[in-house]
Each structure stands twice: as structure tokens, then as C-alpha cells.
Amino acid sequence: MDLFDKLKELHEEGLNQINKAKDEKTLNDVRVELVGRKGELTKILHSMREVAPENRREVGQKVNELRDLFNAQLDEAKEKIVKAVLAKKLEDEKIDVTLPGREAHLGSKHPINIILDDLESYFIGMGYRVVQGPEIETDHYCFEMMNIPKDHPARDMQATFYIDSEDLLRTQTSGDQARVLEKHDFSKGPLKMVGPGKVYRRDDDDATHSHQFMQMEGLVVDKNITMSDLKGTLEMISKHVFGQDRETRLRPSYFPFTEPSVEMDVSCFNCDGKGCPICKYTGWIEVLGAGMVHPNVLENAGIDSTVYGGFAFGVGLDRFAILKYGIDDIRDFYTNDVRFLEQFRKEER
Numbered sequence: 001m002d003l004f005d006k007l008k009e010l011h012e013e014g015l016n017q018i019n020k021a022k023d024e025k026t027l028n029d030v031r032v033e034l035v036g037r038k039g040e041l042t043k044i045l046h047s048m049r050e051v052a053p054e055n056r057r058e059v060g061q062k063v064n065e066l067r068d069l070f071n072a073q074l075d076e077a078k079e080k081i082v083k084a085v086l087a088k089k090l091e092d093e094k095i096d097v098t099l100p101g102r103e104a105h106l107g108s109k110h111p112i113n114i115i116l117d118d119l120e121s122y123f124i125g126m127g128y129r130v131v132q133g134p135e136i137e138t139d140h141y142c143f144e145m146m147n148i149p150k151d152h153p154a155r156d157m158q159a160t161f162y163i164d165s166e167d168l169l170r171t172q173t174s175g176d177q178a179r180v181l182e183k184h185d186f187s188k189g190p191l192k193m194v195g196p197g198k199v200y201r202r203d204d205d206d207a208t209h210s211h212q213f214m215q216m217e218g219l220v221v222d223k224n225i226t227m228s229d230l231k232g233t234l235e236m237i238s239k240h241v242f243g244q245d246r247e248t249r250l251r252p253s254y255f256p257f258t259e260p261s262v263e264m265d266v267s268c269f270n271c272d273g274k275g276c277p278i279c280k281y282t283g284w285i286e287v288l289g290a291g292m293v294h295p296n297v298l299e300n301a302g303i304d305s306t307v308y309g310g311f312a313f314g315v316g317l318d319r320f321a322i323l324k325y326g327i328d329d330i331r332d333f334y335t336n337d338v339r340f341l342e343q344f345r346k347e348e349r
């Protein structure tokens with residue numbers, strides 16, 4: 001075939017292919033086929049030696065013209081395709097603003113967190129600071145600093161998960177007390193802190209026992225702190241949590257880190273002291289343990305116990321939540337059943 005006929009055919013066929021291409025990929029294939037380095041036009045240039053010398057110039061000119069034409073058509077086709085794709089995308093993604101919105105599912109606060117948040121802000125309001133310590137604690141801070149040396153029988157009261165001979169999952173948040181006591185500068189004012197957090201004990205889980213629970217420790221140390229300061233503070237806490245008309249009473253108890261030690265009961269909020277299953281027909285419910293800080297605890301932290309004294313208390317947040325909301329199985333706190341948790345939505349503040 002004559003090279004001029006070939007060019008004429010390529011002209012028609014090329015434009016035809018450009019027009020048929022409906023997406024960028026096809027168009028790109030057409031571009032490579034027509035004007036690429038190994039494309040049809042290049043092939044024609046390569047076969048130039050078959051052309052009579054007097055015609056070479058004209059063939060070369062025609063090839064260049066055709067290349068310019070193809071390139072222009074290819075660019076135009078590409079622009080059309082891009083516009084069409086965009087138009088289709090806009091059409092497909094059109095939002096119908098008249099449709100009802102999707103409901104946002106808000107979670108509800110965990111009952112223990114409701115109690116915790118409430119108590120934290122209550123104590124902050126009374127000038128306490130909130131301290132959080134490590135859940136993996138050392139024997140030193142968890143026990144020894146709290147006047148519970150190794151082989152002390154009180155260690156049996158707190159069956160412990162040991163990690164090795166020195167590290168353990170804390171059985172009480174008291175380690176936070178020891179750390180703060182060591183660092184506190186009394187020239188800047190009294191020490192007032194609460195330390196909330198998870199604690200762990202080797203217990204078989206049942207309705208009233210759990211291997212994990214939440215405690216909140218409180219500590220106040222200064223000059224001239226007396227038992228009546230402790231009593232007043234505990235009364236305020238119980239009235240805040242269980243209601244203004246609750247009666248309270250203190251009973252002597254024993255903790256290694258306080259002397260004297262007490263446990264506090266509140267009058268039963270269910271029967272008002274007459275006796276019912278919740279208070280086991282005693283009219284009283286035990287809510288927390290407390291006492292005056294043992295001199296050894298102060299001395300262990302380098303504080304002169306003849307000058308400074310204080311009180312400490314420990315609140316079981318699970319127990320507070322159980323009493324306050326009438327929960328009958330402690331395991332409900334940790335099994336993440338949404339039906340249980342959603343009941344507390346109305347309690348959030």
C-alpha cells in the first residue's frame with residue numbers, strides 16, 4: 001500500500017478510535033497506539049526509506065500534521081472524559097437533605113464512674129487533690145510503707161497477685177498515699193488527697209466478691225488533725241452519697257495503717273433503720289473503713305509523727321454503687337452487658 005494511502009487510513013481510523021474511547025484508560029491505550037514511541041506514526045517514519053526521495057519531505061510533513069491533530073483530539077477527548085466522570089460522581093453523591101438523619105448512639109456512663117466522678121468533684125470542692133498511682137505496685141509501697149512488713153499477719157487479709165517477689169497488682173490504693181507523703185512539702189500547706197483506682201485481690205468471683213474492684217483512698221495530714229475532723233469528713237461523705245437524713249455511727253476496727261481504726265455504718269436507707277433484707281435486719285449498713293494515720297506510716301515517709309498527724313479513709317466504689325443503685329451482683333459491673341449499663345443513663349449529671 002502506498003504510504004499516502006496508509007496515512008489517510010490512519011487518519012480516519014485514529015480519529016474513530018479517539019471518539020470511541022469512553023474512559024481514560026482506553027484513551028491512553030489509543031494515545032500509545034497512535035503517537036507513542038512505538039506507535040503507528042513512528043512506524044511510518046521508520047519505513048521512510050521505502051519512500052522515493054522526492055516524496056520524503058511531504059510524507060514527513062503529513063506525519064507531523066497528523067501527530068499534531070491526534071494530540072489535539074486526544075487532549076480534547078481527555079478533557080471531555082474527565083468532565084463526564086466528575087459530573088457522574090456529583091450526580092451519584094448527591095445528598096437528599098430531606099431524609100431523616102441517622103441517630104447518634106450515645107453510650108452511658110458506667111455506674112462506678114458516675115459515683116467516682118461525683119466524689120472526685122466533691123473532694124476537689126473541699127480542697128483535696130486527686131492522685132493516681134500505678135496498678136502494678138511494688139511490695140514496698142503497697143505494704144511496707146503502709147506499716148505491713150513481710151510476714152505481718154495483716155497480709156493474709158489481702159490475698160495478693162504477685163508478679164515476682166517485689167512487684168504485684170496492688171491490693172489497695174494506699175501506695176498512692178505513701179508516694180504523696182514522701183514528697184509533700186508541709187511549708188506549703190496541709191496534705192489533702194484522694195486516690196481512686198482499680199485494685200486486685202485473689203478472690204473467687206461471685207455475687208459479692210470480685211478479683212478486681214474500685215477503691216478511693218483519702219488522706220489528710222497536718223498539725224492538729226483530730227478524730228473529730230475524721231468523723232465530720234466521713235459524715236459529710238455519707239450524707240452526700242446516701243442522703244442528708246442518714247444517721248452514721250463509727251465502730252472500732254483494725255487496719256495496720258491506722259490507729260485507732262474505725263468502720264462507719266449508715267442507717268439503712270431502705271428501711272430507715274427498722275430492719276430489712278438489705279441491712280440484714282440490723283438497721284445499719286457498713287460503708288467504709290477509716291482511722292487516724294499510724295505514726296509508723298508517717299515516720300516511714302520521713303514525717304515527724306510527734307508534730308504531724310492525720311486521718312485516712314478507704315471507700316469501695318463498687319460497694320457505694322451497689323448500695324446506691326440496689327445492684328445485687330457485683331459481676332454486673334464487669335461483664336459489659338449494655339442492658340445493665342443503659343439503666344444508669346438517667347443518673348448521669
Ligand SMILES: [Zn+2]
Binds near residue numbers: 269273283
Ligand atoms: Zn434496712
